[in-house]
Each structure stands twice: as structure tokens, then as C-alpha cells.
Amino acid sequence: MPAERKIYGEDHRIFRDAVARFMEREVVPYHDQWEKDGVVSREVWLKAGEAGLLLSTAAEEYGGAGADFGYCAIVIEESTRVNASGLGFQLHSDIVAPYIETYGSEELKKAWLPPMAKGEIIGGICMTEPGTGSDLQGVKTRAVRDGNDWVITGQKTFITNGQNADLFIVVAKTDPSKGAKGTSLILVEADRAGFKRGRNLEKLGLKAQDTSELFFEDVRVPVSNILGEENQGFRYLMEQLPRERLLSAIRAVASAEVAIEWTVKYTKEREAFGQKIFEFQNTKFKLAECHAQAQMGRVYVDNCIELLREGKLDLEAAAIAKLWCSEMQGRVLDECLQLHGGYGYMWEYPITKAYADARINRIYAGTSEVMKLIISRYL
């Protein structure tokens, strides 16, 4: 029996059913094609906007649903259950939009959040560069003030929604002499002169996600495109990263849970040596271990969802959730794949794709090693 989830009420259940139906109708039939294309359609963004799946927590005056973070978690859980790893909705709704809503001027919020909620404008965030990822203090992209403009020069890589996005938050140095304390967050629209999209990168998993290189060659944007105050960008990143890390942990637990379900079903159908694979004691023990781990992760993550709803999720708890759940996901998916035998290596089986997709969870939003560094600071 899965652990009882106390964080959701009846309204959440109704929303979950609607999200599950949306996934079956608007995502599952198209996902294989999107994987071949390396990008999801813009149409699915518009449909998600119409169905109320985007910007759940944004205030109603900015086009959001004004809902609690549990609704964001539900979208992640339901997309994970159907292996829909191509959708960049979480990055857009639960990372990019909160930066704009928390730090942006009234003018920026009114300009960008309503079309983002409708799926008309797609968002991305550019932290990582070819030379720096874990160590964001090493960002080389420069934003230089020239009259009423910022002039931005630099290169970013591994950017989710990189081909589809219309609007990017760019992490840039506005005062390199101050190191991390000279970092700012600046909005760059994709139609600005000097902005160029590079390759849509080929990856081990997340095949339908348009993870891309981006180039900024003397891109001019108005000074009013800055989010919050100049040189405060690093502080804003530290404030928002717990939420981003919790998104990874939520996905990890949902992924482990559904992988166990697939594997129980598969091993109860498949036979070897005159009995169902499930009947071997090894299978039962492995699946019992997996289930126990997923349920322990579920309880910790649900507690973090509750903390975030109360505005109390801190760097330490988010790092623990991200570290443990993504590592647990890796172990569980490996065991589940093993129990599928050779079929577990075939792309047409959901476990195979989930296994490939899961690997990134220990790397992005901060690697496992970086999570350990953070946790150790609290010891």
C-alpha cells in the first residue's frame, strides 16, 4: 500500500484527474514523434495553457491560478506517470515564472506572466555556460550598461526549452570585480538582435526536450528588463534554488513509484523456469526494497511540499530531498530494468526510456556532489 498522502485534498484530486486526462489525450499520442523531432509542439503549450496546467501558483491578476504548490507537484507527478519527459512545463511555470513574479517590476509581470500562463510565451533560464555549471560564480556572460540599455555578450549551454522559448532569464555579470556579488538576472526576448539559438543537443534521455546552446552577441535590452536589483542575482538564485531542487525530487519519487508498478505487472505476466518471474524470492525482495525506498522518499518529499507551501523550505531540506530521491530513483530504476530482462533494454518499453531519462536527475538543478556540499555546511 502506498503511504497515505495528507498534503492533498478533494480539489487536488479533481485537478489530478484533469491533468491525467490531459496527458492521455494531448501528450501520450504525440510523444514518440516529439522524441524524433527533439522538441515538443507549440500547440501542446497552448493546450496546456487553456487547460490551466501552466503557472498554477502565479497570482490571478497575472493570469495564474493563485493555487498552492501542490498543484505544481501534481503536474509533475502525472506527466512522470506517463513518461512524458519532453514537456518543459515545470521549468517554465515553476522556475522561470516565480523569478519574474518575485523579483520583476510590475511592468514586467504584467507583460510576461499572462501570456506565459496561456502558453503563448514560453520561458527558459540561462545559468549554465560551456565553462561553468556547478560553480555559478564562474559565469562569464557580461551585461554592460550603455545609456538605457544592457548590452549582453556571452554563451550559454544545456538550456531547457532552448528552441521553443521566447523569453529567457539570463544570468550575467554586471560587475565582474565583485565575483558572485556582481551577478544580475536580466530578461532577454528571443527576437532581440544578436540573440542566436545554437544546436538542439542530442542527449542520452529526455529526447523530446529541446536542450540547446544559446549565443548572445551584443544583445541590447532595456535596463528595465532586469529582475530585481542590480548585482543581487546570486542571492535570488540561492532563494529560488530550493524550489527547483524540490521539483527534481518530486519527479524522482513519482518516477520510482511508476517504475515499480510497471515492473510488478511485467513480472506477474512473464514466466521463466515454470513460474512467474514475480514468484522468485529475489524478485519479491528486490521490489519490496524498491517500494520501501520510494515510500520513504515520498514521505520526505511531501513534507518538503508542505514546507514550500508555508514558505519554509530551506536550502538544506531541498538539497537532502534532491540528493536522496534522485539517487534512490537511479537505484530503483536500475533494479526495475534488470527485472525486465532484455526487454528492459528495448526502447519500446517504458522502463527503458524512464531509465535513460532518470540519469540527468542526479546532475541538473545541482549535482549530487553539490547537494552533499550544501548539506555538509549544516553539520
Ligand SMILES: Cc1cc2nc3c(=O)[nH]c(=O)nc-3n(C[C@H](O)[C@H](O)[C@H](O)COP(=O)(O)OP(=O)(O)OC[C@H]3O[C@@H](n4cnc5c(N)ncnc54)[C@H](O)[C@@H]3O)c2cc1C
Ligand atoms: C538535460 C539538461 C537540461 C539542463 N537544463 C538547464 C537549464 O535549463 N538552464 C541551465 O542554466 N542549466 C541547465 N542544465 C545544466 C545543469 O544544471 C548543469 O549541467 C549542472 O549544474 C552541472 O554543471 P556542469 O555540467 O558544468 O558540470 P561540472 O560543474 O563541470 O561538474 C562536473 C563534475 O564535477 C563535480 N563537481 C563540481 N564541483 C564540485 C565540488 N565542489 N566538489 C565535488 N565535486 C564537484 C560535479 O558534481 C560533477 O560530477 C541542464 C543540463 C542538462 C544535461
